[in-house]
Amino acid sequence: MDALAGLLDGPRARGAFLLRMVMEPPWSVRIEDRAPICLMSMTAGEAWIVPDHGEAVHIAPGDIVVVRGPDPYTVTHAPELAPFALIGPGETCTTLRGEPLSDFMDLGVRTWGNAPDGSATMLVGTYLMEGEISGRLLDALPPVLLLTAREWNCSLMPLLDDEISRDEPGQSVVLDRLLDLLLIAVLRSWFSRPGADAPAWYRAMGDPVVGPGLRLLQNSPAHPWTVASLAAKCGVSRAGFARRFTELVGEPPMAYLTGWRLALAADRLRESDATIEAIARQVGYGGAFALSAAFKRVRGISPQEHRALGTTG
Numbered sequence: 001m002d003a004l005a006g007l008l009d010g011p012r013a014r015g016a017f018l019l020r021m022v023m024e025p026p027w028s029v030r031i032e033d034r035a036p037i038c039l040m041s042m043t044a045g046e047a048w049i050v051p052d053h054g055e056a057v058h059i060a061p062g063d064i065v066v067v068r069g070p071d072p073y074t075v076t077h078a079p080e081l082a083p084f085a086l087i088g089p090g091e092t093c094t095t096l097r098g099e100p101l102s103d104f105m106d107l108g109v110r111t112w113g114n115a116p117d118g119s120a121t122m123l124v125g126t127y128l129m130e131g132e133i134s135g136r137l138l139d140a141l142p143p144v145l146l147l148t149a150r151e152w153n154c155s156l157m158p159l160l161d162d163e164i165s166r167d168e169p170g171q172s173v174v175l176d177r178l179l180d181l182l183l184i185a186v187l188r189s190w191f192s193r194p195g196a197d198a199p200a201w202y203r204a205m206g207d208p209v210v211g212p213g214l215r216l217l218q219n220s221p222a223h224p225w226t227v228a229s230l231a232a233k234c235g236v237s238r239a240g241f242a243r244r245f246t247e248l249v250g251e252p253p254m255a256y257l258t259g260w261r262l263a264l265a266a267d268r269l270r271e272s273d274a275t276i277e278a279i280a281r282q283v284g285y286g287g288a289f290a291l292s293a294a295f296k297r298v299r300g301i302s303p304q305e306h307r308a309l310g311t312t313g
Helices: 003-008 156-163 171-191 200-204 210-219 227-234 238-249 253-271 276-283 288-299 303-312
Strands: 017-023 028-031 037-044 047-051 057-059 064-068 073-076 085-088 092-094 106-108 111-113 120-127 144-147
Touching (some): 037 047, 037 057, 037 156, 037 171, 047 064, 057 064, 057 144, 120 156, 156 171, 200 238, 210 238, 238 253, 253 303, 276 303, 288 303
Antiparallel strands (some): 017 120, 037 064, 047 057, 064 144
16 A cells, blocks of 8 residues: 555545536635535636635646635636635535525536536535545645646546536446545645655655555554564664654654554544444554543544544534
């Protein structure tokens, strides 16, 4: 399991919000849905992403943008335009005064906009649920990530464009998986750019000593790892492994393992009905008490409180 697969192979899109937005200028939409992450790609025309804090980002056909939430932003034909619509939590659509717009803007299956033949078309995919495992990766991204058509070429885009307006059995699951694949493709291209400021753990995956150690921890978190056993597996001394791991990753091996185990546990607490005892053993703790102690020490709340937040948030 490589770095991206390891960190994205947990909370996958489930009932993600996907649509084709079709607009005729002038248009401007305010986004306040507090979604953790949204992908947008122009297929025709142009648009601007305007965060509340930061510079506006221009997108053209073939470009793709990842916007990291939950901060609000505006998607618009021109940066100076005032929004006419507001997207709120649960993907509700209203005017800025709160008047419903959904029926007015509905153009068919997963198609939304102000004109059926508008000159600007954008594919939008929004993750509605924050996933704990991907947090380490998403925290390394800028608020607005742009890959231009010159920087990447993904065969998934025509497929998503074709599938997004289909109304067939199981279509939501098909679109969820396509969105997952698209996110991984975007992040792989982003981190692989020349001079990319990739997070330390991602760069460390390519190290001949630390890379194998990281993969051991990610693939087998429940194993009773020690620095000595990891060093032996990697063919180096205990002191040498610990020093190099800390230099490249930014934290000691056991601290990284603790964070990874707790991220896995946090995800499973929200995404499954398994008992805390069962989850504890799945991620490498001796039982519910040991997991609870570590969880509260690192995250400040108990596993029970974390699970409750996931069901009410």
